[in-house]
Amino acid sequence: MATQAVTFIYLPGVYGDAFPHSSATLEGGWNGQGFHSEDWSVTPMEKIATPDGGRGYQAVVHLDDSQKGQIFHWGVRLHHADTGDASWAIVTEVNDTLSTAQECRFLFDGTPSTQRYFLTIHRHLGANKRLLDNGQWGAVFRTWAPNARQVDLVFGCYWDANDSKRIPAEPGTSLDRKRIGGGYIADDGNGIHPQLGTIAMKRDVFGIWETPADDDRLKSLSLLEHRFYMFRVTRDDGSVLMRSDIYSRCQSGSGNHDPQGSHYAGLLSELEGRVSCSVTVDPEKVVGPFETSYWPERREDFVSAQQFWADEYGSRRLPERVEDLILYELHLGALGFHHQGGGTLKDAMELLDHIAGLNVNAIELLPLLEFNGEAENWGYATSHYFALEFSGGGRDQFKHFIKACHQRGIAVVMDVVYNHFDHQADRAERYFDSPLPERDFYYWYEGRSEDYRYLQQSGNDYWKDNWYRGGYIDNMSTGDSPAFHQDLVRKLFISSAVALINEFHVDGFRVDQTTSMHAYNKVRATGREAGNVNIFGAKFLREFGRTLRLIKPAVLLMAEDHSEWVQVTTPVQFGGMGFDARWYSEFYHHLSGDTNSGGKAQLLRNASLSGSGGALQMDWFSGALQASSAQKVVYNESHDEAGNSEGPYLDSEWKPGGDSGKQYTSERSINVAVNMAPLFGATRDYAEARCRFAWGVTVLSAGTPMFLFGEEVGAEKRFKYNSVLQNREDLHGMRQGSGRNLYRFYSDINALRLNHSGLRSRNIGILATNNQGRVIAFRRWNDNQSFLVLASLADTPYASGYVVQDGSIEAGTWREIFNSDSRYYGGQDVGNGGAGIHCDQGRLNVVIPHAGFVVLAHERNHGS
DSSP, X not given: OOEEEEXXXXXOOSSBOSOTTEEXXXXXXEOTTSOEEEEEXXXXXXXXXXXXXXXXXXXXXXXXXXXXXXXXXXXXXXXETTTSOEEEOOOOOOSOTTOOOOOXXXXXXXXXXXXXXXXXXXXTSEEEEEEOTTSOEEEEEEEEOTTOSXXXXXXXXXXXXXXXXXXXXXXXXXXXXXXXXXXXXXXXXTTBOTTTOEEEOEEOTTSEXXXXXXXXXXXXXXXXSSOEEXXXXXXXTSOEEEEOOTTOSOBSOOBOBOOTTSOOOSBGXXXXXXXXXXEOOOTTEEESSSOOXXXXXXXXXXXXXXXXXXXXXXXXXXXXXXXXXXXXXXXXXXXXXXXXXXOOHHHHHHHHHHHHTTTOOEEEEOOOEEESSGGGSOSOSEEEEEEEXXXXXXXXXXXXXXXXXXXXXXXXXXXXXXXXXXXTXXXXXXXXXXXXXXXXXXXXXXXXXXXXXXXXXXXXXXXXXXXXXXXXXXXXXXXXXXXXXXXXXXXXXXXXHHHHHHHHOOOEEEETTTHHHHTOOEETTXXXXXXXXXXXXXXXXXXXXXXXXXXXXXXXXXXXXXXXXXXXXXXXXXXXXOOSEEEOHHHHHHXXXXXXXXXXXXXXXXXXXXXXXXXXXXXXXXXXXHHTTTTEEEESOOTTTSSSSEEEEEOTTOOTXXXXXXXXXXXXXXXXXXXXXXXXXXXXXXXXXXXXXXXXXXXXXXXXXXEETTGGGTOOSOOOTTOOGGGOOOHHHHHHTTTHHHHHHHHHXXXXXXXXXGGTSSOEEEEEEETTTTEEEEEEEOSSOEEEEEEXXXXXXXXXXXXXXXXXXXXXXXXXXXXXXXXXXXXXXXXXXXXXXXXXXXXXXXXXXXXXXXXXXXXXXXXX
């Protein structure tokens, strides 16, 4: 019988060659005669240029006509010449709750066909380059709207705000940033550019709408030069609404005003980004100057991405392992103490020398992708996953910031949120092409909305008006669960991360509340566990890890995960999610503990409450300290606990009807250390000493240490959600003033960890705990180095020494190499000096300062 050609194409979906040193083979369930076979055959693939400017792989297989109606399984394997390894390149699991198989499937219909696999989709959906048949570049716009009756591409406009007639500027015309008007299209179409017209889009079988290739307006790259645009969507009920491009690389607005669909003639700088027009961007170009007074930038301002990144690295190497990191957690919006409005990337650039001086080697940024609320919002509600929040400076300034970090040897880790979307995503994900909740395809919905109408009679005032929300999924985040069973929803998040790696050179990610995706899901109306949502949430996290490890094997991945599920940190090659470490909140609760969390040691808080003779649960804390070795990110303070969680301290800003349960809240470490006593004189000395203890046992633990910005100078004001600006502090001024001693301490103890591999290892052993004496001692080591840490929260020093005896302590001479009580840090110099301390039969007598610690090194230590 005859055969039919089936073409298989593997599309990485990135610009250039994602795998320059790799060949590929096609593997599938057919034999050499084109018949179905359980024994998969292997066919070499050809590397090809792809229409998106990248490189892919292609192979052709001839299947026998008699196999019509047969389902064939297939996949692709990459062979890496530089390492000699091979990787299975299908990262997506089949859409089956009972299977984790990673393979593609298709039904052979007896005709020639093409089967494609997209590793990522950000070069396919959205506004992108397309290689035309004549070899020239054109533009193509695509959006996913499977329920829509029609989708049209429409163009927006902007004007000089001083022009009373509001005549649209010629596309690409640069104006003073402070006087740009427009950038919004109302629901009735007001704001559509009167000359540029509309382009009707066409739907494919997968529900993706695409602009036609034969439209002359799309046959050049001019439409990718800062054109304002939106999609006019005719939904399945006939209603017509404006929708932004969820794959937009830039949202035009940078303010906080939402016109809510009505006409808008105000300033672009006052318009909320998430509801504004999307803006086309050429991702292969970067604005050369860090800032300009006008926007859009002019053609002569741009340089190629290759040229921009040419001087990216300095003499200090970037860290490549999570265990080598010291993380500085930073919220951009909290900077800019000396100017109006929220902090910006310019403020962050000005803080870099301060950060580098702390000897940290990684900055973890709170979310920066497009969100609602400017600086007052922490950013944990993303609307557009490829656009940088414009109020903070936008995409090109972010590239400048990352390059400046890399030149100083500082890695950049981004906090990303995939467990829910923006809460007011009405112009983005929410009801994109249908008003029906069950067709709200970016969100998981159980059943039909009519199934929940009974909730109107439940007697609950909320459900009376919101009964239709009964089928959405509550995952203990602040929003509804995304539809992780939808391939394009998973690919949205994953492709965003890949774009941040490839286009922005981001080094890693902290993924927000992963437990909300794989463990916490329940149907809102009933509270019933939504097991399938948990299963597909886990599938997403495995696909996320596989994709990123394929694109960048050394990517740094951390999860905010409050489970102990081993799969979270199991490498992807062994079926896990592939995270390097997970946040360990138990460490904080036992160490600092000013949140309402019972059954914890809460050392810092309890030290401030009990008298000098009061016992502390050092043994409880020792359990958390020991557990830090199990791939944990540990911290003495994070954004969640610095004034935003429930705690023991009265919130003077709290108002009835505000945050539920947060009339009493948490505080900054320096306040917790002395129970909110005024910070002057001896009280401040005690507060700083206890803060040194807290960071010391954190940075010397076996986990990956992290601290919140401001801790290094004794920040006092709470870091509270929706109250960021009024609580800003002058970090630069504090470094020179009240915080100078703490800054020196942080700089030196961080350098100690960075310069000694034994302190960066995962090896730790608890030597002693004394609850009544408030003492803990532990050992840190690797093959070349051994250290002892002896720490105390007692109010008086062990000036005559404290005896520790343990068989694991090496015999010989030990010397003090660090003392938190140094006068250089504001202490009293109580310690062991430079004299050697002899250890015999595991017994050691060591002077320990009050509310402090010493570090001893063995005389045989070598290496770094």
